[in-house]
Amino acid sequence: MNFVSGFPLDFLGSILGFVLTLMVFSYFFGDNGLFRLAVHILVGVSSAFVVVVAWYNVIAPQLVYPFIAGPSSERGILLIPLIMSLLLMAKAFPRISMLGTPVMAFLVGVGAATAIGGAVLGTMMPQLQATIAPMDWRTVDLNVGSSGIWFFNGLVFLVGVISVLSYFHFSVSSRRNTQDDRSPVLKSLAYVGQIFVTISMGVLFAGVLLSTMAAFVERWRFIFSFFRSLWAG
């Protein structure tokens, strides 16, 4: 247990947690000042903590200290991120914001390349392979069930993927002159995809409900433990 001037910090933290939990629970009665106060405290403390972490965990050990006490070769290399950081800060001032544009472009380009490369190599290609793999009789996993069930599962996956992609297909052929701009085949596939999307949304909603229920139970458990510790002394 941590003590500061003889006062247990853990106990103080528990009291604060208890009070803030009750303030958030006051939303049961509708929006009120206590709930808003708790939200403001959350935002303020989170922002302050992020600033502290950014300085002590990133800026100071990786830029400031090496620039001050590091060898000259390292200082020369660190000039690049230092100058880029200063140029990026120019974005806060409208008159000189154009100075930060090249740095922003560099950041966006690197981030996009990393994300796209990861998405293609880490999600698209493996998932495409996984979608058509059940159609390969050589990859039948009899632990799941019979080969028929394996094939049926694969067929459901394949139909689901194609139909959902068709649902999000909004391109229209310019040669079609009818009011209905999509072909009947595409419309049918889109309808099936809509069913899959609806089921997926329902599953995600169920997951969100379980998460919130778990958080609700955990908070009441905290309050219960707090009172029990007070009662026990």
Next chain:
Amino acid sequence: MCGKHNPSDRETCQHCEARIKPKYSDLNDEELSKLLGLDGSSSSEPLSEEPYFENSSDWLAALEEKSLRLSFQKDNPDEDEAETTQDDSQTEDGNKLPWGDTSENFKDDVQEEDHQNQSDVALPGWLEAMKPVDSFFSESDDMEADSIAVEGAGPLAGLRGVIAAEPDISFSRKPTIFSGKLRVTEQQQAHVALLEQLIQSEGKSTPISRRENPIPARLSRLLLACLLTLLILFVFFAPEFTQVNPPDLANYPSIWAAYQQIEQVGLDKPVLLAIDYQPGVSGEVEAITNVLLKHLISKNAKLTFVSTQPMGPMLAEKVISRSIHEMGISYLTGRDYFNLGFIPGGSSGLLSFISHPQQIFPFSVDGENVWETPVLKDIHDVNNFSVIIVATEDADIARFWIEQLTAYQAIPSILMAVSAQIEPIVAPYFQGSPLQIQGIISGLSGAAAYEGVSFIPRDAIKEYSAFSLAGFVAVLFIVFGSAVSFLSSFYSTHHEHAKDLGGEK
């Protein structure tokens, strides 16, 4: 008055009907004298203009007299001056020469008087040379007055020797008045009507008939919250009456796979744990990480914590402290576990950490150079870890870790400790072939199931009972409410349809 051009023979302006020439310019001297009363006789028919003579002031009367005298002398140079009392400032109906008078006599008199005045004064030679009048008006007899054009328009009308005004400057025209009506063809009108119809239909919203709920929304929300709270507290106060069996592991193959990975994989290398969840969901995800940490600590595994969230290092410290405290063993930072800190830069920083972790973290959160310790001295990239465990509730963060590790072709097993809300998003990575992740533990039920298979002290199961009961009641409310809503809408639709049919009959 209006400044517009008029022919020289007109006496009044054709635009504003102002008098251009004096009214009595055609009168001879006798008639003029008689009119002005200069011959001593009183006029039996007083002129309408004459009252001005009687009422004008002395200085004004003198000016008038002088003006008339000059005119009289010009017309009759041999005769004596006749005193005149004409007032120049009188209206056009008076015996005066109005401003803008085009009478040549008046202009000549003025010029002659100027010349006389100038000749009386001895001017220096340089001033004489500067006189503009001399440059224009020569006293030579060769220069005739008729050769100098008379200005016929503008404020200087009637004067000679002035610079001719450009027609565009002197003539002011009224602006052209354009018709406010648009010329629209029938086809254009049809297009306009169609566009209006499209725009109006765009903004129109179909009114939704709102049914009054028998119970106000706030009250129903409060009742539901109170009911769930009472149920949860009842489970906490009386656990023996509400004990729930842990989930059947057969329904969770992903949890069994995760357990096997930790049991079978050699723990001579450190384990990498990514604490990437927000404090708001720590109630659920921390239950999972707590169970995993207890399992790892029981095997004396060396732990390395990182995070792509700023709050991650703090949460990592919290969860390891809780696990150590609950297990009652000694696990020290810098020896048994290392908290490296926050990875900046999102997915780019994550890729850098995967390939060069020592460059991203020169020091740990405690400020120690942990890369010189026996545990981490052989760590050069992510492949030097035995197991990689990612704890998060964000689908994007989970995908970033999986994608970057897959793209890097990471060798260690990847386990996901995720919230129940993103399990459907992470599950395809476990069900694909080849497997991109080797195990998933999701939600409070996953934590309770892992406790059941790992035989570690049961903490998640205590909350799982309350969680199961509250979740069951919530599902009942959803099903009941959906059924009531469906039946009421069906009944109202059927009732309206029957009413319409009855109305038609």
